[in-house]
Amino acid sequence: MGCLEADGYVPEWKESGRCRIFACVREHGALFCGVCREFPCEKVTELLHWKKDPVGELSQLAEQYRQI
Numbered sequence: 001m002g003c004l005e006a007d008g009y010v011p012e013w014k015e016s017g018r019c020r021i022f023a024c025v026r027e028h029g030a031l032f033c034g035v036c037r038e039f040p041c042e043k044v045t046e047l048l049h050w051k052k053d054p055v056g057e058l059s060q061l062a063e064q065y066r067q068i
Contacts, residue, residue: 004032012050021047034062 003010008022021033024043030036033044039062040055048054 031065032058032061034058035065 003019003022008018008026010019010022013019021043025031025033025036028036028038030039033039039058044054044058051057
């Protein structure tokens with residue numbers, strides 16, 4: 001289950017509550033970070049420091065979303 005389905009409560013953030021990127025996206029009125037008008041921003045790489053290529057991964061998700 002991803003951020004959208006879990007309302008930002010995903011395993012990666014279970015120790016600290018809701019995904020901070022998800023909360024930021026909601027503040028910007030976007031569906032998810034890959035389609036935010038400010039994507040990619042510094043917060044993505046800063047907050048997802050454990051991912052090898054967060055911008056690339058989120059860009060792929062955004063592309064999949066646009067094809068639906």
